[in-house]
Amino acid sequence: MNTSHYIGGRWVEGQGSDCINVNEPALGLPFAELMAASVAQVDQAVSAARQALTTWKRVCSQARAAYLRGFAEQLGQRREELIALQMRNNGKPRHEAEIDLDDAIATFAYYADLAEQLPSKNREVPLAAPGFTARTRLEPVGVVGLIVPWNFPLVTSAWKLAPALAAGCTVVLKPSEVTPLIELAYGQIADSLGLPAGVLNIVNGKAETGAALSNHNGLDKLSFTGSNSVGSLVMRSASAQCRPVTLELGGKSAIVVFDDCDPDQAVQWIVAGITWNAGQMCSATSRLLVQEGIADTLLPRLQAALQKLRVGNPLAEDVDMGPLTSQAQWLKVASYFATAREEGLHCLAGGQALDREGWFVSPTLYTDVPKDSRLWTEEIFGPVLCARRFATEEQAIAEANDSRFGLVATVCCADLARAERVADALEVGHVWINSIQAVFVETSWGGTKGSGIGRELGPWGLSAYQSVKHVTRCLG
Numbered sequence: 516m517n518t519s520h521y522i523g524g525r526w527v528e529g530q531g532s533d534c535i536n537v538n539e540p541a542l543g544l545p546f547a548e549l550m551a552a553s554v555a556q557v558d559q560a561v562s563a564a565r566q567a568l569t570t571w572k573r574v575c576s577q578a579r580a581a582y583l584r585g586f587a588e589q590l591g592q593r594r595e596e597l598i599a600l601q602m603r604n605n606g607k608p609r610h611e612a613e614i615d616l617d618d619a620i621a622t623f624a625y626y627a628d629l630a631e632q633l634p635s636k637n638r639e640v641p642l643a644a645p646g647f648t649a650r651t652r653l654e655p656v657g658v659v660g661l662i663v664p665w666n667f668p669l670v671t672s673a674w675k676l677a678p679a680l681a682a683g684c685t686v687v688l689k690p691s692e693v694t695p696l697i698e699l700a701y702g703q704i705a706d707s708l709g710l711p712a713g714v715l716n717i718v719n720g721k722a723e724t725g726a727a728l729s730n731h732n733g734l735d736k737l738s739f740t741g742s743n744s745v746g747s748l749v750m751r752s753a754s755a756q757c758r759p760v761t762l763e764l765g766g767k768s769a770i771v772v773f774d775d776c777d778p779d780q781a782v783q784w785i786v787a788g789i790t791w792n793a794g795q796m797c798s799a800t801s802r803l804l805v806q807e808g809i810a811d812t813l814l815p816r817l818q819a820a821l822q823k824l825r826v827g828n829p830l831a832e833d834v835d836m837g838p839l840t841s842q843a844q845w846l847k848v849a850s851y852f853a854t855a856r857e858e859g860l861h862c863l864a865g866g867q868a869l870d871r872e873g874w875f876v877s878p879t880l881y882t883d884v885p886k887d888s889r890l891w892t893e894e895i896f897g898p899v900l901c902a903r904r905f906a907t908e909e910q911a912i913a914e915a916n917d918s919r920f921g922l923v924a925t926v927c928c929a930d931l932a933r934a935e936r937v938a939d940a941l942e943v944g945h946v947w948i949n950s951i952q953a954v955f956v957e958t959s960w961g962g963t964k965g966s967g968i969g970r971e972l973g974p975w976g977l978s979a980y981q982s983v984k985h986v987t988r989c990l991g
């Protein structure tokens with residue numbers, strides 16, 4: 516494959532030393548390979564973005580909006596191809612791959628609207644002091660490095676690319692080595708829309724390529740989504756150069772079920788929150804807190820629902836959950852099954868890798884998990900749910916907040932006043948009440964505590980790529 520990097524408006528072959536295998540997780544076999552970008556190619560991409568910035572930031576926001584609408588439109592035109600690639604390379608069932616594509620389309624359309632409104636945001640600022648006037652001007656941050664993971668590649672990249680381009684930034688995007696093909700569609704669309712060369716650059720590669728980008732002194736900002744361990748390296752490189760960084764990191768989120776819930780409805784929310792994308796979600800609600808009065812009714816139904824899920828190749832009909840996306844992730848989840856056995860956890864469902872080709876594991880439920888268990892405290896990134904019982908609302912809030920992460924939470928409760936009260940008390944970036952994993956482009960995305968710094972989506976996602984300038988004039 517010789518079209519795996521898009522630099523300065525040209526498709527180029529990777530000149531790095533790493534060969535990247537692109538796998539089909541349902542078979543556990545590679546179906547493509549490409550060479551990573553070299554450090555010199557990362558440098559060329561940053562230079563191209565720097566050169567393009569001078570013109571791009573002056574392009575009127577209506578024209579930038581038109582390009583973004585073009586992205587939305589062409590994603591829609593390539594629907595089948597992009598869904599098929601996500602099913603094959605990510606192992607996503609069709610309905611999940613469709614939702615990802617629709618999310619990416621909605622993101623480009625939304626930031627096209629926001630780009631159109633940009634001129635109205637530059638306004639006069641009323642001053643109390645006489646003799647002066649001032650105006651605000653929102654300017655692009657500049658050249659931005661975007662580093663993303665593999666679990667929702669089209670979506671995560673859209674959440675960064677669309678607002679960055681809307682703000683007038685130029686970018687270098689580094690997709691994950693696990694899913695290096697899908698985001699190339701963004702380069703192909705840029706090409707076909709005639710987006711000026713260098714505005715969007717894509718370099719594929721592993722850690723070396725990511726490090727070359729995050730350490731590059733030609734960037735004005737870094738936006739990273741991924742693990743806490745790599746996030747901390749990215750933050751270190753940002754700190755060495757005193758430049759801003761947005762971090763979207765891991766989670767170990769709670770789903771809190773109160774006694775007054777319909778147990779069957781609650782089971783649906785719990786199952787979706789841990790098995791969607793085979794649990795490979797930063798926002799997976801992997802800690803179930805269930806109130807004592809409903810626990811004995813709910814847990815057997817949850818066990819049955821998890822055992823009934825159809826786990827299989829996403830290309831087959833009627834699949835509820837696909838494989839884990841990479842062998843490394845499969846081995847990691849299997850190591851947590853081993854830890855659970857060593858810790859003597861009570862397993863109500865699953866608890867094992869499936870004995871078949873591909874990287875499959877069974878949807879898993881452990882109950883009465885001790886608070887100090889590694890399975891209760893660490894992000895597993897697979898369909899592994901841990902449950903604990905609680906007595907009071909205060910106890911539920913305290914246990915939910917007792918985590919180094921703070922990404923999301925779900926509250927299942929018929930008493931809406933209580934649900935709102937609990938939502939306000941949870942130390943996270945997003946709470947769902949009686950719903951699950953519903954992310955709208957108008958609302959914010961991001962976490963508190965160890966789940967990151969900054970917000971994506973909504974107007975906050977655009978602000979992340981803007982710098983505020985004031986011009987103050989003396990009237991005297």
Ligand code: NAD
Pocket residue numbers: 662663664665666667671689690691692720721722723724725726727729740741742743744745746748749762763764765766796797798894896922961962966967
């Ligand atoms: P990862 O941190 O291993 O990799 C993320 C990206 O960083 C990849 O592109 C990778 O190549 C690159 N990278 C690796 N080493 C690097 C280095 N030294 N310098 C710079 N870049 C480097 O994460 P992953 O396994 O791809 O993704 C899973 C993680 O992402 C989970 O922890 C998950 O919670 C998190 N995540 C968070 C969000 C969110 O919105 N908060 C969304 C999706 C995923």
